[in-house]
Amino acid sequence: MTLREILRDIPCLVFEGDAGVEIQGLAYSSKSVEPGFLFAALKGEKSDGLAFIGEAEARGAVAVLSEWPRPQGCRLAWVRAEDAREALALAAAAFYGQPSLRMKTFGITGTKGKTTVTYILEEIVKAAGGRPAVIGTIEYRLPGERLRATHTTPEAPDLQRLLARMVAGGATHAIMEVSSHALEQKRVWGVSFDIAVFTNLSGEHLDYHRSMDAYFEAKKKLFFLDHKRSASVVNIDDPWGQKLIQDLPLRTITFGMSPAAIVRAEKFCLTDNGLEVVIFYPGGRLSVASRLVGKHNVYNILAAAGAALALGIPAEAVAQGIAWQRGVPGRFQTVPNPFGFRTVVDYAHTDNALVNLLETTRELKPRRIILVFGAGGNRDRAKRERMGEVAARLADWTILTSDNPRSEDPLTIIADIEKGFRQAGSSAYEVEPDRKEAIRKALTQARQGDHLLVAGKGHEDTQVFRDRTIAFSDVETIASLIEELKKR
DSSP: OOOHHHTTSOOOEEEESOOOBBEEEEESGGGGTTHHHHHHOOOOOOOOOGGHHHHHHTOOOOOOESOOOOOOOOOSEEESSSHHHHHHHHHHHTTTTTTTSSSEEEEEESSSHHHHHHHHHHHHHHHOOOOOEEEESSSSEEEEEEEESSSSSOOOHHHHHHHHHHHTTTOOOEEEEOHHHHHHOOOOOOOOSSSSEEEOOOSHHHHHHHHHHHHHHHHHGGGGSOOOOOEEEETTTTTHHHHHHHHSSOOOOEEEESTTTTTEEEEEEEETEEEEEEEETTTTEEEESSSSSHHHHHHHHHHHHHHHHHHHHHHHHHHHHHHOOBBBBBBBOOOOOSOOEEEEEEEEOOOHHHHHHHHHHHHOOOOOEEEEEOOOOTSSSSSHHHHHHHHHHSSSEEOOSSSSSSSSHHHHHHHHHHHHHHTOOOOOOOESSSSHHHHHHHHHHTTTTEEEEEETTTTTTTOOOOEEEEOOOOHHHHHHHHHHHHHH
C-alpha cells in the first residue's frame, strides 16, 4: 500500500516527500522498524520520537509521521499531523484494510466488569453460531490461537493487526475491552464499533487521569467515535452511567436493577452453583442460570445480555451463552482443597472491587473471612487507605502483603494501607511482605467453614519489583502450598 493510500482519510497539516512510496508496515518504536516502514515519532512521557528518527532511518524507514516539522537534512517522506496518535490509528486502520468493518464489533469500557462481560459475550456469540474473537486484559483469543495480552487494549498498529488476523481466521465478531488509557491515547480511533458498553465507574488510574471527572471524560470518548453503532449499552444504576446517558446522542439501551432500565433483573438469587436471574427486556422475560457469583456479576450478565440483544442476537442464544460461561481466570476463582475451607483468588485491586468481593463472600455465609492483599506500587496511592478501611470493616482477619511493588518499598505501601485500619479502629491484621509466605500463613490459619480470599493479582503470573520480575501466580502458589499441607 502506498503512503498516499494510507493517508487518504487523515487530516495532515503538512506533507513533504514521495507520496507514492510503498509502505510495508507501521511502527511506533524505532526498534520495531523494518525496511519500508512508516515510523510514528510520538511524544512520550519520558522521551520524544524525534530523538529516534536516525535509528528508524538506519533500520529502513521510508516515511515518518509526526507532530513536528521535518528536521533540516532529513530525506524521509514526512507527514506532519496535528495529532500524531490519532493519525497513526487511522493510518493503521487503512493499512490493515479496515478490519473492524468486516466483523460485528463490541467495545466494553468501565472500571469493573469489562473482562467478565467479554467472556460472557464470547459464549453468547458461540451459542448464536458465530465465531468470536476477544481482546482484553487476560489474553487475546483469536480463531484457533491464544496470545498473551501485553495491554488491555493494544497500541493502534498492534490492535489493527490483531483485528486483521481475526478476519483472516474467520471471526464474525470482535469483542474488545477498551481501557481509559487507550481512549485517552486514541488507540481505538479507526475501529468501527457496532455496540459500545459502559459497565460502571469508580476510583482507579487516578495517578494517570488526576480526577474522576477526567477519568470519566476519557471513558466517554468511546461513545462519541465515528461508529457504525447499533446502540450504546449503559448501566443506569451507576451515577456516572446516568451522567453519560444525558450526554449520548444516539440510541441507548440501559441495564440495571432500576425499574427504568430497558434490560433489567426483575429478580435474582445466589445459589450453591452461582446465580439465577430473571431478565426483563422489551421482547419478554428470560430466565438464566450462571456459574458466576455475586450481585456485581448480575450487572455483568445484564451488560452482556443488553449488548447481545441490541445486536439482534436471539434471546435463546443469550440464555445459552450465559449458562455456558464457566468462570473467568482470576475472578472469584476457586482453588480446590481437601480441608473444608474455601480458597478464592480474585483480581480485586481497588476499594470498590474489594467491597464487591467481601460482600459477595459474606453472602455465602462463611465462618470467617481471611483476606490476603496488598496494593500496586507506582499507582494511585490514595486508594490504599480506602482499601485498608474496607478490609478492616468487612474481613475478619487480614494479612497485608506485597502486590506488584514496582519501584516502591513494599513496607511503605503496606504502611499506607494500615492507615485505613487505624481509621477504622481495627487491629485485626498482620503484616507479611513476602506474598508466598502471607498465603502460607493464611492457609495454616484457615479452618473448616472459613473463606480465604487472595486478592489483587488475579490472573497475573508475575510479580514486579524494583530490580526484577519473578514468576508468581496466586493460583499456582495456593495449589502448591496445599500440596505441602496435605503431606503433613
